[in-house]
Every structure is written in structure tokens, then in C-alpha cells.
Amino acid sequence: MALDPQPLEAMILTKGPETVNLEKPKISSAARRVSDGAMAGLALALPLSIAISNLFWGVALLMVLVTLAVERPRFRWTGVELPWVAGIGIAVFSGLLSDRPAHSLWSLRSEILVVVFLLAAHTGEAPALRQRLSLFAVGATVAGGLGILQKGLGWSAGSTPAWAAVLPGKLVHLLCTWGGRAIGFYNHPITFAEMLLLAGALVLGLALVRLRPVWAASGAILFLAVLASGTRGVWMAMFITLSLWGFLRRDRKVLGVFLLLAALSALLVSVSPGLRGRTASIVNTKSDSSNRIRMGLYAKSLELVRDHPLVGVGPGNVVILPSELRWGGSPPDMTWTETHNMYLQSVVERGLPGLAVFLWLLAAVGRLLWRAARSGPPALGIFFGFVGLLFAGITETWTNDSEVVLCFYFLAGTAWALGSRAAPVQNSETKTIL
Numbered sequence: 001m002a003l004d005p006q007p008l009e010a011m012i013l014t015k016g017p018e019t020v021n022l023e024k025p026k027i028s029s030a031a032r033r034v035s036d037g038a039m040a041g042l043a044l045a046l047p048l049s050i051a052i053s054n055l056f057w058g059v060a061l062l063m064v065l066v067t068l069a070v071e072r073p074r075f076r077w078t079g080v081e082l083p084w085v086a087g088i089g090i091a092v093f094s095g096l097l098s099d100r101p102a103h104s105l106w107s108l109r110s111e112i113l114v115v116v117f118l119l120a121a122h123t124g125e126a127p128a129l130r131q132r133l134s135l136f137a138v139g140a141t142v143a144g145g146l147g148i149l150q151k152g153l154g155w156s157a158g159s160t161p162a163w164a165a166v167l168p169g170k171l172v173h174l175l176c177t178w179g180g181r182a183i184g185f186y187n188h189p190i191t192f193a194e195m196l197l198l199a200g201a202l203v204l205g206l207a208l209v210r211l212r213p214v215w216a217a218s219g220a221i222l223f224l225a226v227l228a229s230g231t232r233g234v235w236m237a238m239f240i241t242l243s244l245w246g247f248l249r250r251d252r253k254v255l256g257v258f259l260l261l262a263a264l265s266a267l268l269v270s271v272s273p274g275l276r277g278r279t280a281s282i283v284n285t286k287s288d289s290s291n292r293i294r295m296g297l298y299a300k301s302l303e304l305v306r307d308h309p310l311v312g313v314g315p316g317n318v319v320i321l322p323s324e325l326r327w328g329g330s331p332p333d334m335t336w337t338e339t340h341n342m343y344l345q346s347v348v349e350r351g352l353p354g355l356a357v358f359l360w361l362l363a364a365v366g367r368l369l370w371r372a373a374r375s376g377p378p379a380l381g382i383f384f385g386f387v388g389l390l391f392a393g394i395t396e397t398w399t400n401d402s403e404v405v406l407c408f409y410f411l412a413g414t415a416w417a418l419g420s421r422a423a424p425v426q427n428s429e430t431k432t433i434l
Contacts, residue, residue: 027066027070028066028067028070028071031063031064031066031067031070032063032067032123034059034063035059035060035063035064035067035119035123036123036124036128038056038057038059038060038063039056039057039060039119039120039123039124039128039132040128040131040132040135041056042056042057042060042116042410043131043132043133043135043136043139043410044135044136044138044139045139046136046139046195046403046406046407046410047136047139047140047142047143047184047185047195047199047407048139048142048143048185049185050186050402050403050406053406057115057116057119057406060119060123061115061119064119064122064123076420078117078121078368078416079364079367079368080117080361080364080365080368082364083357083360083361083364084114084361086357086360087111087350087354087357087358087361088108088111090350090351090353090354090357091104091108091111091315091349091350091354092105092108093311094311094312094313094314094315094349094350094351094354095107095108095314095315095316097311097314098311098312098313098314098315098317099313099314099317100314100316100317101314103314103316103317104314104315104316104317105315106316107315107316108315108316110400110402110405113402113405113406113409114409116406116409116410116413117409117410117412117413118413119413120132120409120410120411120412120413120414120416120417121413121414121416121417121420122413122417123417124414124417125421126418126421129414129417129418129421130378130418132410132414133202133206133378133411133414134206136199136202136407136410136411137199137202137203137206137215137218138218140195140196140198140199140202140203140218140222141199141203141217141218141221141222143184143185143186143192143195143196143225144184144196144199144218144221144222144224144225145221145225146174146182146184146185147182147183147184147192147196147225147228147229148182148221148224148225148228149175150175150176150177150182150183150184150228151177151180151181151182151228153175153177154177154180155172155175155176155177156176156177156178156179156180157173157176160172160176177189180230180274181228181229181230181231182225182228182229182230183229184196184225186403189229189230189231190229190231190233190234190396190398190401191398191401191403191404192225192229192231193226193229193231193234194231194234194389194392194396194398194401194404195403195404195407196222196225196226196229196234197226197234197237197238197241197385197388197389197392198382198385198386198388198389198404198407198408198411199222199385199407200219200222200223200226200238200385201241201245201381201382201384201385201388202378202381202382202385202411203215203218203219203222203381204219204254204257204377204381205376205377205378205379205380205381205382205384206377206378206381207219208251208253208254208377208380208381209376209377209378219257223261223264226238227265227268227275230274230278232278232279232281232282232395233391233392233394233395233396234388234392235279236282236391237388237389237391237392238261238388239258239261239262240388240391241384241385241387241388241391242254242257242258242261243258244384244387245258245384245387246258249380289329289330290329291329292325292327292328292329293325293327293329293330293336293340294340294341294395295326295327296320296324296325296326296327296328296329296330297320297325297336297338297339297340297341297344298339298340298341298344299326300320300324300325300326301318301320301339301341301344301345301347301348302344304318304348305344305347305348305352308348308351309351309352310351310352310353311350311351312347312348312349312350312351312354313348313349314349314350315349315350316337316349317349318336318337318338318339318345318348318349319335319336319337320335320336320337320339321335321336322334322335322336338397338400339397340395340396340397341393341394341395341396341397342393342394342396342397342398342399342400343355343358343393343394345397345399345400346358346399362390365386365412366383366386366387368412368415368416369382369383369386369412369415369416370383371419372415372416372418372419372420373415373419374419375415375418375419376418378415378418379415379418379419382411382412382414382415383415385408385411386408386412389404389408
């Protein structure tokens with residue numbers, strides 16, 4: 001649901017000789033200003049700090065509740081409410097029938113993050129919404145720059161130069177990689193790369209409106225940071241998405257970006273042994289441990305689906321031991337709680353009905369973003385960022401990653417709001433977006 005874009009704007013009622021001017025109450029106007037400021041802060045903070053992001057969206061939620069209490073505006077449906085509610089219902093049902101119902105219900109706490117989508121859709125007018133997208137791109141670029149620095153330094157926990165001892169411990173920790181892979185301000189390279197995938201598509205959309213040096217530099221930083229993360233699933237998703245965007249939209253600029261990045265990637269892979277080895281490992285299913293682990297997780301997940309086809313094992317109840325991985329590769333003390341495939345994760349936890357509702361939700365979100373793309377290339381970029389996440393979800397369960405979910409919900413809600421409130425923005429190649 002989304003609030004009417006202009007609820008209770010200055011209304012003039014005439015009653016006999018008297019004219020009554022009903023304007024928005026001052027408390028409501030103040031709450032709107034605070035919520036808009038909090039959402040702008042959230043846009044910048046999302047790629048940088050989950051703790052600060054939670055603070056900002058908490059403030060925005062409080063101010064929206066104040067506005068609701070004062071104005072009581074009417075609502076507009078976005079199209080994702082029904083599949084989301086159906087998904088919650090199936091998740092609760094599966095959890096109650098699982099071996100650990102309390103654990104399953106507690107694992108659903110991340111489901112409330114949909115409130116960020118509603119906040120982004122409820123608040124702000126067109127200029128503020130576009131500013132939010134720019135601020136998110138700025139935050140992501142800063143994070144990408146840190147990731148490149150981390151990769152360049154080559155530090156990791158327990159392996160730093162002696163002179164680094166003079167630096168504050170928190171700074172040293174911030175500059176360290178995760179096993180040689182960049183992580184930005186996050187705690188894992190996969191989370192970092194998936195956020196960059198969204199941000200990169202958004203920045204390309206911003207550049208299509210008007211190519212400025214700042215967006216070209218931002219795009220270059222984000223691309224290099226994706227490579228520095230070493231996340232192969234996102235590498236593939238990035239190029240698949242760019243090719244689809246270019247060919248389906250017949251956009252020569254996007255195709256040019258695709259060819260440029262492909263050529264640059266080939267050059268970097270040829271001169272960097274680390275990138276070359278990481279790239280070659282994509283098709284190595286015999287000696288690469290992560291590939292063997294994933295294949296084992298997929299095989300075991302299918303067994304769990306066969307054993308629990310209708311209700312699944314319950315949210316949060318996926319437990320796969322190293323001994324259960326058919327092709328090995330896992331450390332002996334590691335217990336796997338994710339299938340590394342968001343589609344398998346859904347069906348294993350919530351059964352075949354849960355998978356059907358999950359696909360329904362994805363289709364509703366895709367339809368919403370496709371329609372929102374009428375507002376201009378930035379929203380179109382968010383749509384293709386979502387497409388990229390659909391491909392990334394084949395090898396990672398990003399729907400269980402709160403940082404990625406927060407970023408996605410924020411961008412999706414902002415795109416819907418833009419599509420509802422803004423006049424279409426033209427790019428240099430087409431008269432209309434859709």
C-alpha cells in the first residue's frame with residue numbers, strides 16, 4: 001500500500017458566505033520534513049552502515065505513523081501486498097508444523113523489512129526521490145572506493161604489515177579483506193557485491209539521463225569494486241543483465257558499456273593471476289571447493305524437497321552437515337543453513353506452495369518496477385538491477401541477507417514512487433522510456 005501522493009493538500013471548502021481553508025496541520029508538515037530528511041539519510045547510509053540505516057528508517061517510520069494519525073490519508077495499492085501477505089501466511093504455517101516452531105517464527109523477523117519499501121513509496125515528492133537515488137549512488141561509490149583500497153592493500157585478519165600496529169584497531173579492521181576479497185563496509189564480499197550490482201545498474205540509469213564525469217567515475221569505481229569482491233555469481237549476473245538491457249531495449253549506449261566492460265574484464269583477467277584463477281574456477285567442478293559445496297547443497301536440498309514437498313522444513317530450519325554433501329569440500333566444523341540458491345531455499349523451507357507464492361511475489365515486484373520505469377532511466381536501472389539479483393539468486397540466497405534486502409526494498413519503493421508521481425524523463429536516444 002502507498003499513501004495518496006498528495007493527501008489533504010490545501011483544500012478549499014465553501015459553505016455559504018464563509019470559506020474554510022483546510023491545510024495540512026503543522027505537526028503533519030513537520031513530520032513530513034523529518035521523514036524526508038531521514039529517508040535522504042537512509043539513502044546515503046545503506047551502502048555504508050546497517051546500524052545507521054536502521055536508525056534512519058526507524059525515525060522515518062515514526063514520522064509516517066504521526067502523519068497517518070493526523071491526516072488519515074487514503075491508500076494506493078502497489079501490487080506486492082497480497083503476495084507478501086500470502087508468503088507470510090505460508091511461512092507461519094510451515095513454521096508451526098516444523099520441528100522447531102519457535103525458531104522458525106523468530107527467523108521471520110527479517111520479513112518486517114518490507115516496511116522500508118512502504119516508507120520509500122509513502123514519502124517524498126519527485127525532486128526528493130531523485131535526490132535519494134543520487135545519494136544512494138554516492139554512498140555506494142564511497143563503499144566501492146573502500147573495497148578497491150582493501151584489495152589494493154591486500155591485508156587480511158592476522159596478516160597485516162608491522163607498521164599497521166600504529167593505526168587504530170578499528171581502522172585496520174576496516175582496511176582488511178575477507179580472505180583476499182573486498183567487502184567495503186559490510187562483513188562479507190557477497191553482500192558487498194550484490195549491493196554493488198544494484199548500485200551499478202542505478203548509476204548507469206543516472207548516466208543515461210545525462211552523462212556527467214561524476215557518473216562515469218562512479219560507474220568505473222563500482223565495476224572495479226565488483227571485480228575486487230571476487231564474487232563470481234555477481235560477475236555473471238552483471239554481464240547477463242547488461243546484455244539483456246542492451247538487446248531488449250535496443251539501447252546502443254548500454255550495449256557499448258557492455259562491450260567496454262567485457263573488453264576491460266578480459267584485459268584485467270589476462271594480467272591478474274588472482275582474477276584469472278577466480279574466473280577459471282567458475283567451470284571447475286572437480287577441485288574448486290566452493291563449487292563442490294554448492295553442488296552438494298543443491299543435491300541435498302532436492303532430497304529435502306522430496307521428503308517435505310508440501311510444507312517444507314520450516315523457515316530457518318535448513319541444517320546440512322558436511323558429511324551430507326555428496327562431493328565434499330566443506331570444513332568439518334561447518335553447518336550449512338543456506339542452500340546458496342534463493343529458489344531452493346524457498347521451496348526447502350516452505351514447500352512447493354511457498355515457492356509458488358515466492359515466484360508470485362517476484363513477478364509482482366518485476367511488474368511494479370517495469371511500470372515504474374516510465375519515469376526515466378534511473379528507475380529502468382533499478383528494474384534491471386532487480387533482474388541481476390534474480391540471476392545472482394541462483395548461486396546465493398540474498399533474500400536472507402538483510403543488508404541487500406534493505407537496499408533493494410529502498411530502491412524498489414523509490415522507483416514505484418517516482419513512477420507514480422513524476423513525469424517521464426527522456427534520455428538522449430528515445431522519446432519515451434517504454
